[in-house]
Amino acid sequence: MANKKNAVTIQDVAKTAGVSVSTVSRVLNNKVDVADETQRVVLRVIDELGYTSSLAARSMRSRKTNLIGLVVPDIGFPYSIEIMKGINQAIAESFFDLLLYTTGDIHKNATAFREQHVVTLLSKSITDGVIIVASAAADFQTDAPIVSVDPHIANPNYPCVHAKNYQGAAQAMEYLIKLGHRRIGFISGRRDLESADRRMSGYRDSLKKAGIELDPMLITQGDYTSPAGYDCTRELLSLPNPPTAIFAANDQTAIGTYQAAEELGIRIPEDLSVVGFDNISEAKYMGLTTVDQFLASMGFIATQMLFRLINGEPLDEKTHKMPTQLVERTSCQPKKNPPSINT
Amino acid sequence: MANKKNAVTIQDVAKTAGVSVSTVSRVLNNKVDVADETQRVVLRVIDELGYTSSLAARSMRSRKTNLIGLVVPDIGFPYSIEIMKGINQAIAESFFDLLLYTTGDIHKNATAFREQHVVTLLSKSITDGVIIVASAAADFQTDAPIVSVDPHIANPNYPCVHAKNYQGAAQAMEYLIKLGHRRIGFISGRRDLESADRRMSGYRDSLKKAGIELDPMLITQGDYTSPAGYDCTRELLSLPNPPTAIFAANDQTAIGTYQAAEELGIRIPEDLSVVGFDNISEAKYMGLTTVDQFLASMGFIATQMLFRLINGEPLDEKTHKMPTQLVERTSCQPKKNPPSINT
DNA sequence: TTGAAAGCGCTAACAG
DNA sequence: CTGTTAGCGCTTTCAA
Numbered sequence: 001m002a003n004k005k006n007a008v009t010i011q012d013v014a015k016t017a018g019v020s021v022s023t024v025s026r027v028l029n030n031k032v033d034v035a036d037e038t039q040r041v042v043l044r045v046i047d048e049l050g051y052t053s054s055l056a057a058r059s060m061r062s063r064k065t066n067l068i069g070l071v072v073p074d075i076g077f078p079y080s081i082e083i084m085k086g087i088n089q090a091i092a093e094s095f096f097d098l099l100l101y102t103t104g105d106i107h108k109n110a111t112a113f114r115e116q117h118v119v120t121l122l123s124k125s126i127t128d129g130v131i132i133v134a135s136a137a138a139d140f141q142t143d144a145p146i147v148s149v150d151p152h153i154a155n156p157n158y159p160c161v162h163a164k165n166y167q168g169a170a171q172a173m174e175y176l177i178k179l180g181h182r183r184i185g186f187i188s189g190r191r192d193l194e195s196a197d198r199r200m201s202g203y204r205d206s207l208k209k210a211g212i213e214l215d216p217m218l219i220t221q222g223d224y225t226s227p228a229g230y231d232c233t234r235e236l237l238s239l240p241n242p243p244t245a246i247f248a249a250n251d252q253t254a255i256g257t258y259q260a261a262e263e264l265g266i267r268i269p270e271d272l273s274v275v276g277f278d279n280i281s282e283a284k285y286m287g288l289t290t291v292d293q294f295l296a297s298m299g300f301i302a303t304q305m306l307f308r309l310i311n312g313e314p315l316d317e318k319t320h321k322m323p324t325q326l327v328e329r330t331s332c333q334p335k336k337n338p339p340s341i342n343t
Numbered sequence: 344m345a346n347k348k349n350a351v352t353i354q355d356v357a358k359t360a361g362v363s364v365s366t367v368s369r370v371l372n373n374k375v376d377v378a379d380e381t382q383r384v385v386l387r388v389i390d391e392l393g394y395t396s397s398l399a400a401r402s403m404r405s406r407k408t409n410l411i412g413l414v415v416p417d418i419g420f421p422y423s424i425e426i427m428k429g430i431n432q433a434i435a436e437s438f439f440d441l442l443l444y445t446t447g448d449i450h451k452n453a454t455a456f457r458e459q460h461v462v463t464l465l466s467k468s469i470t471d472g473v474i475i476v477a478s479a480a481a482d483f484q485t486d487a488p489i490v491s492v493d494p495h496i497a498n499p500n501y502p503c504v505h506a507k508n509y510q511g512a513a514q515a516m517e518y519l520i521k522l523g524h525r526r527i528g529f530i531s532g533r534r535d536l537e538s539a540d541r542r543m544s545g546y547r548d549s550l551k552k553a554g555i556e557l558d559p560m561l562i563t564q565g566d567y568t569s570p571a572g573y574d575c576t577r578e579l580l581s582l583p584n585p586p587t588a589i590f591a592a593n594d595q596t597a598i599g600t601y602q603a604a605e606e607l608g609i610r611i612p613e614d615l616s617v618v619g620f621d622n623i624s625e626a627k628y629m630g631l632t633t634v635d636q637f638l639a640s641m642g643f644i645a646t647q648m649l650f651r652l653i654n655g656e657p658l659d660e661k662t663h664k665m666p667t668q669l670v671e672r673t674s675c676q677p678k679k680n681p682p683s684i685n686t
Numbered sequence: 687t688t689g690a691a692a693g694c695g696c697t698a699a700c701a702g
Numbered sequence: 703c704t705g706t707t708a709g710c711g712c713t714t715t716c717a718a
Contacts, residue, residue: 007467020705052463056399057695060710076428085419092447100443104435120395124350285628363689400711403694
């Protein structure tokens with residue numbers, strides 16, 4: 001509504017200080033060609049009047065805003081939170097502040113079109129560069145620096161940071177196979193995402209490498225959410241010949257597995273080995289073994305990359321691939337009689 | 344840098360559509376007085392060109408932006424995260440999007456002055472209203488709607504949501520006293536915060552009410568962080584006559600207590616009862632008993648209040664006081680020989 | 687139903 | 703060293 005009623009403008013400052021608007025602007029921007037005395041007066045008036053320059057007006061003249069834009073679909077999601085922690089840290093150590101944009105809901109407007117819209121909104125208007133988390137678009141039409149964390153697709157046209165999903169899945173599988181498991185269930189991620197695809201490949205190839213025949217019944221279709229993890233787990237455990245271990249495509253899914261197992265009286269890890277992927281806090285505190293894809297580091301690195309871009313420095317690599325690491329918190333040997341809902 | 348090189352402006356749209364700028368503006372703002380045919384053409388051009396209106400320019404003419412501003416000191420802090428979850432949910436259910444501003448670090452710029460600055464930045468320029476988390480300022484000079492979540496001070500001049508800190512502390516103490524504890528250590532919160540003050544009062548009064556004499560040695564000065572919680576816990580446990588229970592001013596502090604105890608081989612809750620305050624995820628998964636001040640709900644409610652303000656509706660109450668509730672996850676009876684570092 | 691024109695608050699030449 | 707001036711992209715009178 002009355003956004004600007006008693007707002008103090010540069011004009012007010014100029015008038016009060018008895019100088020011209022441009023002089024105030026010079027002081028504001030630390031130009032050198034201002035008399036010490038003038039500068040002092042202007043600064044005092046600015047302070048007295050409590051003047052804050054209008055971001056809108058300032059950025060309309062396409063100047064530096066010292067603001068980084070961050071686009072996140074849902075800031076309540078553990079995955080987003082971990083990444084945000086890393087970005088937050090990089091921001092804290094810098095001269096930039098952070099402007100995070102969210103619609104609050106992945107489903108509210110989750111199209112590539114909408115993404116482009118938001119990126120344009122931020123980059124064209126008020127930020128010096130943009131980080132976008134889990135971007136769906138293959139390309140962004142903007143001249144402003146942009147970096148993506150964990151893009152949905154394989155080879156986007158913009159700089160990005162993503163995890164070595166195939167390698168991570170292989171780590172998870174090697175771990176389970178080494179424990180002696182032969183029947184390992186898989187709960188996949190969202191069909192349309194590159195990461196899910198890579199993790200699935202890691203699952204398949206690891207089995208082949210270990211000489212274990214793939215049983216299609218052991219592969220279920222999840223979507224990176226706990227409810228799906230819950231359903232898929234029940235499905236797997238009600239099989240005539242259920243798995244002795246489950247590789248969940250991400251931690252969120254693994255939490256669903258955890259809940260389903262608890263409900264069925266099947267203990268993790270005593271009765272069933274479970275490995276997730278992400279290493280979010282929840283999984284950590286639940287004692288779940290996970291493949292750590294260093295979410296926070298991804299956020300941190302992406303921010304650093306963006307800083308370079310903003311400063312006009314070249315990037316060492318357009319795509320930064322994060323290695324993964326297995327964080328073993330629990331483990332179990334496969335049982336003679338695998339857990340099952342029917343037993 | 345080149346923020347606006349190939350940016351599509353309203354002028355481009357007008358030219359391509361063969362109409363005037365004002366006509367495009369009318370279409371953009373859903374004015375009624377536009378010919379259907381014209382409207383259709385303009386919309387098609389907007390789509391073709393991938394036009395996104397400049398937030399900066401638009402908000403300079405002080406129009407509605409459909410954006411809520413949120414000011415948070417540090418988005419990596421568990422406390423902030425819980426509150427953000429609630430705000431995120433309210434946003435998801437609304438027509439507004441969220442623009443979160445953070446410096447990334449409480450210490451980077453944590454003055455009331457700086458707060459006013461950021462609020463002005465957002466409210467004067469680009470948002471329809473602002474939510475500020477843990478505000479320090481007693482007053483904000485802005486005509487834009489503003490709501491604070493958990494303000495630092497007692498009676499701010501702006502609408503806010505805060506927890507019943509005194510009541511919560513009393514709940515924690517009653518719980519511990521009912522368990523039979525007589526020597527209850529207290530790790531206080533940040534000296535300068537109203538909430539810490541209230542919790543301390545709750546501690547004192549509960550002792551008095553139970554007829555337990557207050558031992559000054561059992562009161563330590565924390566600051567709502569885990570390192571402080573850690574130090575204070577060591578201090579308390581090295582007392583000649585150590586406490587059998589500890590009331591930590593918040594969960595973050597309780598986590599520090601948890602860590603110190605673990606390090607000393609003192610088990611929680613078997614050897615030592617601990618109650619925190621906040622109910623953040625970490626504490627939850629650690630099995631710590633906490634006083635739930637419903638952080639997410641506070642965020643949610645604050646956002647609802649802001650919506651009302653933006654729509655010009657009156658507030659039922661300028662200050663919303665959240666009740667608290669004890670979430671018991673662990674408990675122990677006081678031992679004959681209380682745990683101590685020296686034993 | 688549309689267009690022309692006046693600014694919103696600010697920065698960046700260009701004069702002085 | 704400082705003031706004048708011309709816009710940035712947009713909305714909003716005011717005429718046509």
